[in-house]
Amino acid sequence: MELTVKIFRYNPEKDTRGNYVTYKIEGNANDRILDVLEHIKGKVDGSLAFRRSCAHGVCGSDAMRINGRNHLACKTLVRDVGANITVEPVLGLKIQKDLIVDMDPFFDNYKKMLPYLINDSPLPADGRERLQSPEDRARFDESTKCILCAACTTSCPSYWANGEYYGPAAIVTAHRFIFDSRDEGAAERLHILSETDGTVRCHTAYNCTEACPRDIKITKAIGEVKMAMVTGKLD
Amino acid sequence: MAKVHQFDVIVVGGGGAGLMAGLYASKTAKTAVISKMYPTRSHTGAAQGGIAAALGNSEGDNPAWHMYDTVKGSDYLGDQDAIEFMTNEAPQAVIELENMGLPFDRTPEGRISQRPFGGHTNNETGKPVRRAAHAADRTGHMILQTLYQQCLKNKVNFFDEYQVLDFIMVNGKAAGVVAVELSTGELHTIHAKAVIFATGGHGRIFEVTSNAYAYTGDGAAILFRKGIPLEDMEFFQFHPTGIYKLGILITEGVRGEGGVLINGKGERFMPKYAPSIKDLASRDVVSRAIYTEIKEGRGVDGKNYVYLDIRPETVNKFAAEDGRTNPDGSKFNLTAEQVLKKLPDIIDFCRVYLGVDPVTQMMPIQPTAYYTIGGIPTNKFGEVVIDDKNTVMPGLYAAGECACVSVHGGNRLGCNSLLDIVVFGKHAGLKAAEYAKTAEFEKLPENAESAVLSGFEALRIGSGKENVFDLSNEMKNVMFSDVGIYRNEKDMQNALEKVRELKKRFKDVSVTDTGKIFNTELLNAWELGNMLDVAEVVALSALNRKESRGGHSREDYPERDDKNWLKHSLVWSKNGKLEIGYKPVVITKHQPKARVY
Ligand SMILES: Cc1cc2nc3c(=O)[nH]c(=O)nc-3n(C[C@H](O)[C@H](O)[C@H](O)COP(=O)(O)OP(=O)(O)OC[C@H]3O[C@@H](n4cnc5c(N)ncnc54)[C@H](O)[C@@H]3O)c2cc1C
Ligand code: SF4
Ligand code: FES
Numbered sequence: 001m002e003l004t005v006k007i008f009r010y011n012p013e014k015d016t017r018g019n020y021v022t023y024k025i026e027g028n029a030n031d032r033i034l035d036v037l038e039h040i041k042g043k044v045d046g047s048l049a050f051r052r053s054c055a056h057g058v059c060g061s062d063a064m065r066i067n068g069r070n071h072l073a074c075k076t077l078v079r080d081v082g083a084n085i086t087v088e089p090v091l092g093l094k095i096q097k098d099l100i101v102d103m104d105p106f107f108d109n110y111k112k113m114l115p116y117l118i119n120d121s122p123l124p125a126d127g128r129e130r131l132q133s134p135e136d137r138a139r140f141d142e143s144t145k146c147i148l149c150a151a152c153t154t155s156c157p158s159y160w161a162n163g164e165y166y167g168p169a170a171i172v173t174a175h176r177f178i179f180d181s182r183d184e185g186a187a188e189r190l191h192i193l194s195e196t197d198g199t200v201r202c203h204t205a206y207n208c209t210e211a212c213p214r215d216i217k218i219t220k221a222i223g224e225v226k227m228a229m230v231t232g233k234l235d
Numbered sequence: 236m237a238k239v240h241q242f243d244v245i246v247v248g249g250g251g252a253g254l255m256a257g258l259y260a261s262k263t264a265k266t267a268v269i270s271k272m273y274p275t276r277s278h279t280g281a282a283q284g285g286i287a288a289a290l291g292n293s294e295g296d297n298p299a300w301h302m303y304d305t306v307k308g309s310d311y312l313g314d315q316d317a318i319e320f321m322t323n324e325a326p327q328a329v330i331e332l333e334n335m336g337l338p339f340d341r342t343p344e345g346r347i348s349q350r351p352f353g354g355h356t357n358n359e360t361g362k363p364v365r366r367a368a369h370a371a372d373r374t375g376h377m378i379l380q381t382l383y384q385q386c387l388k389n390k391v392n393f394f395d396e397y398q399v400l401d402f403i404m405v406n407g408k409a410a411g412v413v414a415v416e417l418s419t420g421e422l423h424t425i426h427a428k429a430v431i432f433a434t435g436g437h438g439r440i441f442e443v444t445s446n447a448y449a450y451t452g453d454g455a456a457i458l459f460r461k462g463i464p465l466e467d468m469e470f471f472q473f474h475p476t477g478i479y480k481l482g483i484l485i486t487e488g489v490r491g492e493g494g495v496l497i498n499g500k501g502e503r504f505m506p507k508y509a510p511s512i513k514d515l516a517s518r519d520v521v522s523r524a525i526y527t528e529i530k531e532g533r534g535v536d537g538k539n540y541v542y543l544d545i546r547p548e549t550v551n552k553f554a555a556e557d558g559r560t561n562p563d564g565s566k567f568n569l570t571a572e573q574v575l576k577k578l579p580d581i582i583d584f585c586r587v588y589l590g591v592d593p594v595t596q597m598m599p600i601q602p603t604a605y606y607t608i609g610g611i612p613t614n615k616f617g618e619v620v621i622d623d624k625n626t627v628m629p630g631l632y633a634a635g636e637c638a639c640v641s642v643h644g645g646n647r648l649g650c651n652s653l654l655d656i657v658v659f660g661k662h663a664g665l666k667a668a669e670y671a672k673t674a675e676f677e678k679l680p681e682n683a684e685s686a687v688l689s690g691f692e693a694l695r696i697g698s699g700k701e702n703v704f705d706l707s708n709e710m711k712n713v714m715f716s717d718v719g720i721y722r723n724e725k726d727m728q729n730a731l732e733k734v735r736e737l738k739k740r741f742k743d744v745s746v747t748d749t750g751k752i753f754n755t756e757l758l759n760a761w762e763l764g765n766m767l768d769v770a771e772v773v774a775l776s777a778l779n780r781k782e783s784r785g786g787h788s789r790e791d792y793p794e795r796d797d798k799n800w801l802k803h804s805l806v807w808s809k810n811g812k813l814e815i816g817y818k819p820v821v822i823t824k825h826q827p828k829a830r831v832y
Contacts, residue, residue: 013750041703046756047748054448059276097753116384117336129333131345
């Protein structure tokens with residue numbers, strides 16, 4: 001079938017601002033949007049720039065706006081969106097070229113969450129693993145799935161309004177550690193998140209949860225973090 | 236002029252091997268990790284099933300069994316000193332990952348949970364053993380995250396989205412690398428005492444593959460062009476279960492949980508090919524079995540695919556026939572709920588890409604190009620060795636999928652790669668830092684980046700009548716069909732000639748983007764150059780090895796030939812010509828014998 005693909009183009013070395021270019025190409029209902037972009041880059045305009053790697057939704061490279069909503073291009077099929085396709089970069093991060101945005105502020109927020117296990121207690125004397133029950137392990141399973149694609153943070157109206165907000169992805173990372181029974185850094189992270197750029201900026205717009213390609217219930221996770229802040233309890 | 240930076244140790248690659256190397260080297264040496272993608276995008280994150288270690292958490296196991304299984308899996312081409320080293324280190328390596336925070340799944344006792352995986356056995360009973368430590372079906376993702384997090388915690392330096400284009404060698408020693416900063420197009424020279432390559436594999440030379448776009452063999456190609464040989468490049472692993480046409484991997488963990496392969500006539504066929512461990516035989520064996528079923532007309536609807544079935548009723552029926560029990564001896568009974576919990580990503584892939592729900596429907600699968608077994612020759616410390624006498628090149632190291640230690644020999648066992656990257660990444664990092672402690676910086680040549688600049692220039696000024704996308708597809712097609720699962724003289728000769736023709740045409744490739752900022756067109760063209768260089772070595776090595784061993788199966792030489800071919804092959808580029816050589820396999824405990832499953 002014929003696809004009409006409208007793509008946001010911006011080359012800072014040439015253009016003062018971005019514009020849309022429409023491409024008409026042949027495609028299949030089962031093609032990934034990433035395949036469509038590859039085809040355009042390969043056969044029509046080699047200068048089109050976007051990030052990609054794994055091509056099956058696990059590396060987090062290719063979050064973009066497809067028909068107005070954040071998706072991974074490699075996990076969205078033509079049959080999901082139809083033959084008229086508009087592709088734009090995500091909102092809220094500086095556009096560097098075409099569909100590529102500056103991810104550094106996003107990773108900076110991730111780093112602010114102390115994203116590593118904090119546990120200064122001695123390791124088990126037998127030289128083996130720390131023990132954790134399957135129930136304790138299940139407690140934070142959801143938030144371990146995050147691939148740092150930024151689809152959530154860049155769909156969040158609070159983040160658009162104030163780029164200082166750490167954003168939902170950072171809170172998901174904090175959640176992954178706060179609720180890990182082996183971690184001892186919860187108080188520190190909850191303190192960071194209680195600052196003005198933390199969870200108070202979340203107004204449960206729910207966009208993040210809808211955008212997440214890993215089906216993480218982000219709003220719920222943020223709610224649990226907020227609750228822990230209030231009660232000081234982690235269950 | 237390129238910007239110049241100086242580090243004791245520079246690690247090229249931010250996947251599992253590179254991060255582990257960076258983490259360990261940075262403990263005592265000024266270290267940076269440089270990666271063409273944000274490290275968390277690396278392909279280690281795609282690994283699903285698990286990491287192998289004889290922890291014995293659910294049932295009796297020991298490193299000696301793991302060693303034997305790996306030697307046997309390798310079809311006796313793996314170096315046994317290195318294999319023994321790796322399997323002995325394995326339990327501690329996995330425990331270290333847990334201690335770093337990796338969220339492994341747990342047993343009821345709270346220990347790291349383990350599942351069976353192809354080729355891993357209890358050496359006394361010959362039955363599958365639970366050796367693969369796992370975190371659902373995203374073990375690689377969790378390893379990548381955990382190691383990246385540890386690097387942040389330990390303040391390792393990163394150059395994110397910098398692509399290394401050249402290796403600087405002075406007086407036969409490592410002196411640094413040249414890289415381009417993708418967001419600006421600026422060149423950077425990184426002056427270093429020690430350089431560790433951890434750039435991953437080259438599966439993108441094949442049409443149907445589970446590999447990321449980034450798997451273009453950059454590290455292997457860069458070093459090869461500098462005169463460093465590549466080892467055992469004929470060995471490339473085809474994973475039996477890729478999603479039909481797309482190549483996306485369906486982990487062996489599905490069969491570990493009891494899934495079975497079913498042909499177009501609805502029959503379970505693996506018992507015919509591997510009577511004792513059936514669907515959990517080694518990957519090369521299973522890939523060939525599928526291919527044979529298809530060739531003999533038992534594909535689904537006469538097409539080139541078969542089914543993988545994890546529907547609980549099927550699994551339980553065959554588990555009862557096989558007499559499979561739980562670790563505590565109770566009856567094995569898989570429920571739909573467990574499938575959803577243990578294999579969430581697999582379920583998701585099938586639903587998204589196929590519209591198939593594995594709990595109620597069978598998955599259409601075909602073998603997919605999966606793992607680069609050959610590569611940059613190293614010893615068990617990650618030191619790159621450049622000839623048949625294993626002479627070390629001072630200051631140069633390699634680890635992970637780009638390296639060939641060789642622990643995988645002719646065929647890699649499942650879950651041994653995540654183990655390989657963790658163990659050898661660590662040791663390469665330690666060795667490099669130790670070397671940097673006493674070594675001096677070599678003096679950088681004037682204009683270290685000139686080779687890169689002229690390479691780019693050549694890409695830009697070609698006549699422009701050839702298209703990167705088309706050339707790349709032609710290469711992938713011929714490599715998949717002619718240097719694939721079954722091979723013969725005529726086909727491989729054809730592939731070799733084709734690749735050589737493509738190399739010539741590559742000189743006239745068109746690059747339209749003249750900009751500097753994220754010029755992905757130029758870099759994709761450069762990567763195609765790497766793939767063509769690597770593909771030529773793969774085709775030549777495969778053509779040259781006149782026997783069948785592990786993943787290298789020749790229709791014209793169907794038997795393993797230990798008399799003539801129990802040796803590693805090496806290919807060098809010398810004055811624009813390829814030269815072939817050999818080196819012996821290290822055999823310590825296990826003499827070669829027939830390989831039956
Ligand atoms: C789908 C899939 C599932 C798998 N499942 C398993 C499993 O269950 N168990 C198992 O043991 N193994 C598994 N494997 C294999 C295993 O995951 C890989 O072999 C291993 O992770 C490779 O790690 P690495 O560190 O060598 O490479 P990678 O993680 O791929 O890292 C390569 C790094 O090099 C960088 N790089 C490359 N070129 C350049 C350049 N020119 N300049 C700068 N940087 C560069 C990249 O940015 C990246 O950071 C699987 C593989 C696949 C594809
Ligand atoms: S939470 Fe989901 S949407 Fe947000 S970064 Fe992680 S994977 Fe992407
Ligand atoms: S390319 Fe990896 S998530 Fe899409």
